[in-house]
Amino acid sequence: MTCHLVALCFDAHDPLRLARFWAGVLGWETAEDDIALLPSDDTGFRIRFLPTQEQKSGQNRAHFDLTSTSLENQQQTVARALELGARHIDIGQSPEDDHVVLADPEGNEFCVIGPDNKFLADCGFIGAVSCDGSQEVGYFWSAALGWPLVWDQDQETAIRSPHGGPKITWGGPPLMPKNGKNRLHFDIAPSADGDQQAEVERLISLGAERIDIGQGEAGWVVMADPDGNEFCVLSSR
Numbered sequence: 303m304t305c306h307l308v309a310l311c312f313d314a315h316d317p318l319r320l321a322r323f324w325a326g327v328l329g330w331e332t333a334e335d336d337i338a339l340l341p342s343d344d345t346g347f348r349i350r351f352l353p354t355q356e357q358k359s360g361q362n363r364a365h366f367d368l369t370s371t372s373l374e375n376q377q378q379t380v381a382r383a384l385e386l387g388a389r390h391i392d393i394g395q396s397p398e399d400d401h402v403v404l405a406d407p408e409g410n411e412f413c414v415i416g417p418d419n420k421f422l423a424d425c426g427f428i429g430a431v432s433c434d435g436s437q438e439v440g441y442f443w444s445a446a447l448g449w450p451l452v453w454d455q456d457q458e459t460a461i462r463s464p465h466g467g468p469k470i471t472w473g474g475p476p477l478m479p480k481n482g483k484n485r486l487h488f489d490i491a492p493s494a495d496g497d498q499q500a501e502v503e504r505l506i507s508l509g510a511e512r513i514d515i516g517q518g519e520a521g522w523v524v525m526a527d528p529d530g531n532e533f534c535v536l537s538s539r
Contacts, residue, residue: 305491305535309347310487311534314354318336318337323407324349327379345467346465356485363433367422368412368414369419369425369426370414375417387407415429426468430468435472437472439527440459449463453469457474457475459472480531505535
């Protein structure tokens with residue numbers, strides 16, 4: 303039994319504004335009162351924006367790597383993002399790096415990758431959800447989602463759905479400190495005929511744990527993966 307990835311969720315002070323920003327960057331349609339985006343390609347999951355009052359603290363543990371087909375295309379993506387409200391940021395990248403590092407209107411980091419990147423060459427516009435994380439957590443998510451490992455070297459891992467779409471990557475140690483609840487998290491769900499509680503137990507057997515972030519009597523179960531990253535297990539219904 304495996305579960306499927308329903309959404310990548312952003313905590314946002316202004317969910318509607320952030321949804322419009324990413325809709326403009328990605329060219330995706332909005333849904334759910336304009337605070338969710340539906341993929342227009344083989345990405346396979348939606349992006350949701352959830353209200354929060356918490357301030358962003360430190361660099362996110364996950365970010366998008368957006369691909370480019372040419373240098374001109376890379377420049378066009380950067381220019382479009384800046385026009386929509388992004389800004390250039392410095393996270394220690396060198397002038398020789400072929401990617402451009404930006405932050406969205408709420409400071410969430412993302413990269414626009416150069417056209418010569420071989421690792422993402424067969425991926426779509428969202429080439430990867432690039433995560434700070436251990437080899438163990440890469441193995442966990444491979445087993446949780448049933449996505450095969452497409453990279454496993456020097457404690458760096460990557461998985462990808464058999465149906466295509468973005469890779470999810472983990473960069474290995476050293477891991478950056480975790481500053482409170484992550485601003486990005488996965489929503490997953492069991493298959494249509496699956497049982498939520500059975501899926502929770504399976505994920506615990508793989509190394510996850512149930513956690514309490516004040517969700518109360520919610521219809522979803524909040525858990526943390528082996529690196530302490532929060533995620534939600536939704537009902538299959």
